[in-house]
Amino acid sequence: MTDMILEEQQTFGKPTGSNFARAMRRLLRHRSGQVGGGVVLVLVFCALAGESILPYDPLSIDPINRLKPPSAEHFFGTDELGRDLFSRILYGSRYTLMIGLVSTVIAATFGITMGLLAGGGGKWADMLIMRVVDVLLAFPYILLLLAVVAILGPSLWTAMIAVGVGGMPGYARLIRGEVLAQKDAEYVEAMRALGASHLRILFGTILPNVLPQMVIYASFTIPLAILAAAALSFLGLGAQPPIPEWGAMLVDARTFLRTAWWVVAAPGMAIFVSILGMNLFGNALRDVLDPKEMSK
Amino acid sequence: MTSQPLLSLRGLSAYFPIKSGLMQKTTGWIKAVDDITFDVKPGETLGLVGESGCGKTTLSRTILGLRAVQSGSIRFDGEDLTGMSLRDLVSKRRDMQLIFQDPNASLDPKRRVGATVRAGLDIHRIGTVRERDERVAEMFARVGLDPSLRNRFPHEFSGGQRQRIGIARALIMKPRFVICDEPVSALDVSVQSQVLNLLKDLQEELNLTYLFVAHNLAVVEHMVDRVAVMYLGRIVELADRDELFDRPQHPYTKALIDAIPAATPANRRHRALLKGDIPSPANLPPGCPFQARCPSVMSKCKEKMPPDFVTGGNHRVACWLAEDT
Numbered sequence: 001m002t003d004m005i006l007e008e009q010q011t012f013g014k015p016t017g018s019n020f021a022r023a024m025r026r027l028l029r030h031r032s033g034q035v036g037g038g039v040v041l042v043l044v045f046c047a048l049a050g051e052s053i054l055p056y057d058p059l060s061i062d063p064i065n066r067l068k069p070p071s072a073e074h075f076f077g078t079d080e081l082g083r084d085l086f087s088r089i090l091y092g093s094r095y096t097l098m099i100g101l102v103s104t105v106i107a108a109t110f111g112i113t114m115g116l117l118a119g120g121g122g123k124w125a126d127m128l129i130m131r132v133v134d135v136l137l138a139f140p141y142i143l144l145l146l147a148v149v150a151i152l153g154p155s156l157w158t159a160m161i162a163v164g165v166g167g168m169p170g171y172a173r174l175i176r177g178e179v180l181a182q183k184d185a186e187y188v189e190a191m192r193a194l195g196a197s198h199l200r201i202l203f204g205t206i207l208p209n210v211l212p213q214m215v216i217y218a219s220f221t222i223p224l225a226i227l228a229a230a231a232l233s234f235l236g237l238g239a240q241p242p243i244p245e246w247g248a249m250l251v252d253a254r255t256f257l258r259t260a261w262w263v264v265a266a267p268g269m270a271i272f273v274s275i276l277g278m279n280l281f282g283n284a285l286r287d288v289l290d291p292k293e294m295s296k
Numbered sequence: 297m298t299s300q301p302l303l304s305l306r307g308l309s310a311y312f313p314i315k316s317g318l319m320q321k322t323t324g325w326i327k328a329v330d331d332i333t334f335d336v337k338p339g340e341t342l343g344l345v346g347e348s349g350c351g352k353t354t355l356s357r358t359i360l361g362l363r364a365v366q367s368g369s370i371r372f373d374g375e376d377l378t379g380m381s382l383r384d385l386v387s388k389r390r391d392m393q394l395i396f397q398d399p400n401a402s403l404d405p406k407r408r409v410g411a412t413v414r415a416g417l418d419i420h421r422i423g424t425v426r427e428r429d430e431r432v433a434e435m436f437a438r439v440g441l442d443p444s445l446r447n448r449f450p451h452e453f454s455g456g457q458r459q460r461i462g463i464a465r466a467l468i469m470k471p472r473f474v475i476c477d478e479p480v481s482a483l484d485v486s487v488q489s490q491v492l493n494l495l496k497d498l499q500e501e502l503n504l505t506y507l508f509v510a511h512n513l514a515v516v517e518h519m520v521d522r523v524a525v526m527y528l529g530r531i532v533e534l535a536d537r538d539e540l541f542d543r544p545q546h547p548y549t550k551a552l553i554d555a556i557p558a559a560t561p562a563n564r565r566h567r568a569l570l571k572g573d574i575p576s577p578a579n580l581p582p583g584c585p586f587q588a589r590c591p592s593v594m595s596k597c598k599e600k601m602p603p604d605f606v607t608g609g610n611h612r613v614a615c616w617l618a619e620d621t
Binding site for chain 1: 362387394398401416419462465
């Protein structure tokens with residue numbers, strides 16, 4: 001046994017997979033990574049599989065079967081127009097995922113760029129950018145989203161843009177702090193000593209080193225973005241009927257809360273479970289990507 | 297020794313402002329590097345010694361243009377680097393490279409070591425990508441690393457190996473002048489000698505000139521041709537190695553040499569150890585910066601800064617004790 005260990009240390013074989021592969025292996029062993037990852041996988045599967053897995057057409061109206069409680073025929077029951085809720089929920093997952101991803105990509109791209117420039121671009125750039133960020137943060141979140149939607153007009157896309165704008169300042173702040181912390185690190189100074197330009201150092205050296213933090217942050221903001229977009233849809237400013245977006249479904253359903261609980265429960269539970277899953281997954285991701293854990 | 301110096305510093309100073317109050321007004325200066333003058337001849341190794349916080353690192357960074365110069369001049373190969381535009385400075389910097397103290401901190405943890413070594417070539421767009429990779433492999437072999445390890449990350453290497461990577465990163469630019477900023481003080485003793493010998497071999501092979509910053513005098517004795525002793529931002533003594541170790545003149549140098557541990561008790565010298573701490577560089581008293589700790593302090597020392605006295609050829613010392621000799 002000891003011979004084998006010695007041998008392993010002495011030879012310079014291939015390393016045991018990349019950092020990424022190692023992180024993935026530990027993610028699979030992580031309890032909340034398993035649960036959260038499972039939920040996320042189901043969501044992604046539903047979103048990608050499309051209509052082929054739906055038992056009914058999510059948009060077709062069937063007034064005879066309206067407001068039917070859950071049964072073997074309709075797993076989640078039917079809504080006030082007789083549409084199968086199970087199919088609508090499954091179909092709606094693609095909107096949920098799209099909102100989460102698109103708005104986070106918008107927030108991250110602009111937020112990271114702003115943060116990098118603020119942290120590394122000198123005193124005036126820092127002042128200017130951070131004051132913009134402060135202004136964005138000073139608005140109550142929902143009010144900010146409403147303002148953006150009011151400017152661009154209500155639709156699914158403007159909801160995503162609005163949520164993206166709302167998420168920008170968080171990224172900008174976080175990355176600015178990280179840049180300030182890394183700016184005087186010796187490996188950054190080494191690049192400077194070699195003659196690297198400002199932009200090369202910012203985007204080539206500092207960005208890769210703060211990206212893991214961004215991935216973790218994103219895993220927590222995606223569910224928040226989904227909730228915010230659902231809220232916008234609930235206010236009638238996001239996805240428009242008949243799109244089976246979960247937030248929009250809640251609005252239509254709320255009038256039947258007393259007589260047909262399942263119409264509300266289906267989209268409500270869908271939002272709840274997917275947000276919970278994503279949060280669990282984000283937690284696991286944070287544990288797994290922690291640099292201190294990396295070398296294990 | 298009539299050849300033109302490769303690097304020559306004249307009255308070089310680098311200060312850090314002390315800011316305080318609401319408006320961040322500059323209320324004072326920390327004289328990290330103060331009025332430094334010396335030459336480095338091509339092919340030699342000049343040792344720069346001094347205790348922590350005396351300005352060794354700031355001096356090395358200032359020479360490379362990484363810190364602002366307060367006054368004085370830096371001439372490299374006959375050209376004045378102070379006041380040079382950033383663009384010219386960057387191209388000039390190809391000839392001057394830096395080997396860092398701590399190889400754990402100076403290598404980008406997210407970058408494969410091959411790419412780290414290649415960075416200089418990438419920045420200055422030297423050769424095609426293929427040629428760069430070939431040179432990286434060559435350089436790896438030269439510093440004693442297996443070129444097949446290029447695609448690993450820094451955390452997969454030992455301290456000594458990481459320092460070899462740091463050396464490869466600096467030397468791949470084919471510099472003429474290399475500043476070694478305490479290149480072995482972060483390494484295990486067993487690895488130190490390996491790295492030092494590697495640096496010596498490379499100096500011969502590549503005809504390098506070193507400015508060797510260190511606080512370990514045993515290491516300095518092994519490596520350098522001449523030694524400059526630094527105290528609180530100033531050079532207090534500068535001499536050929538043997539001259540300095542055999543006949544130190546400045547009381548600070550004497551104390552430093554006395555502090556070298558002897559291998560056997562029989563060889564133990566009479567020790568004149570220093571008392572007290574270094575005074576704050578923010579508010580120095582007038583006169584010699586060493587007055588507070590000097591065993592042979594005179595009233596003169598508290599009034600006037602001692603100038604550089606040149607005694608016997610290459611020996612330069614900034615101390616009033618040397619005035620008469």
